[in-house]
Amino acid sequence: MARWKALPEELDPRVRQLVVRLRRLKDHSGLSLRQLGAKTGYSPKSWERYLGGRSLPPPEAVEAMARIGGDDPIRLLALHEVAAEAWRDARTDATAPEAVAAEPEILSAGAESARSPGRSLRIALVAGAVALVLAVSSAVLLVVELNSGDGEAAAAPLVSATASAPQSPTRTVPPYSCRLERIDGRWYAGNSRTQDTVLGDGHAGPEVAEAQCLLRRAGYSPGGVDGIFGPLTEKAVKGVQQRAGLVVDGVIGPHTWKALRG
Missing domain, CATH: 1.10.260 (434 Repressor (Amino-terminal Domain))
Incomplete structure (x- = not known):
């Protein structure tokens, strides 16, 4: 590559x-x-x-x-x-x-x-959903920073990296945990089994928590396992990418997932 x-x-x-x-x-x-x-x-x-x-x-x-x-x-x-x-x-x-x-x-x-007008309408609707996800993710990060001075408090994921905004902003979800196990030569942490979800700064959800657990296993600290893709997680991702000889962009894609689960 x-x-x-x-x-x-x-x-x-x-x-x-x-x-x-x-x-x-x-x-x-x-x-x-x-x-x-x-x-x-x-x-x-x-x-x-x-x-x-x-x-x-x-x-x-x-x-x-x-x-x-x-x-x-x-x-x-x-x-x-x-x-x-x-x-x-x-x-x-x-x-x-x-x-x-x-x-x-x-x-x-x-x-x-x-x-075509029909496709433009569909694109506009999806774009609105993407913008809403980014906005809610930023709000979650702000709440975590206000409630924890070291930024490592476990936060309930309000937005999945692959889903739209939740129906109820008041629902409570237990903090994420890392239950590492090796299956068919790959590492899993019990939060997600994805192999190709693209994650970057501002994303939140179980896929991010899964990546944070695997980053810790690889020896790179993403901060807390809170399901929020912030600066510390991005820095840890770049460390793994550099060690694996991948493009160092701080964004998790199929190649970085392979390196984390390998």
Whole structure:
């Protein structure tokens, strides 16, 4: 797997999450930038900007990448909607020309010219759900910090990384625990058996708690096993990725899960 250059530090986390997902899909496809350009109708230089976090890809390019990489186009387009809002906010305050998204270089007429109203509505609804998940996750992190000075209190997960916001914000769930066992050559901690859920900063739920337990087993402290993906968890993930020779981006995907469960 080719090593990616580090993304700009000033890049908004919502844009970063989209770019990281696109990078993973490109790695999964095994295509070069030239081959990717031929299949999507966007030039290699355009994809170089998109995957480097220097330009926001148009939705048609995102959908094309989703189909090539075998991902859900609606889910990926929802991430694009959230990233586009963050990108517009950054452009409002930015003064550098680089902050303005460049027009894509079209190589062929194969790319779609516009999305249908029905699909746009579905994307908007999913994007709203994603934004709500991020907002509730931030609120959970704030409550934990207020109730525990060292940030390691066990908190009840209010939002799963793969589900929408809970029906009742007042429900109580017991703290997470680590019940490590090895099954068929893989480690499990009793919170989730996922192998490929993508987790990053702001996510919360049993999948995050599972990762935190496995990070502890690997010798990297994520802070408390609270089911909240915060800075300490991200730092621990980067440690595991660096040791395993993976892309060091602090985001848990299939390759990082394999390293944690191995």
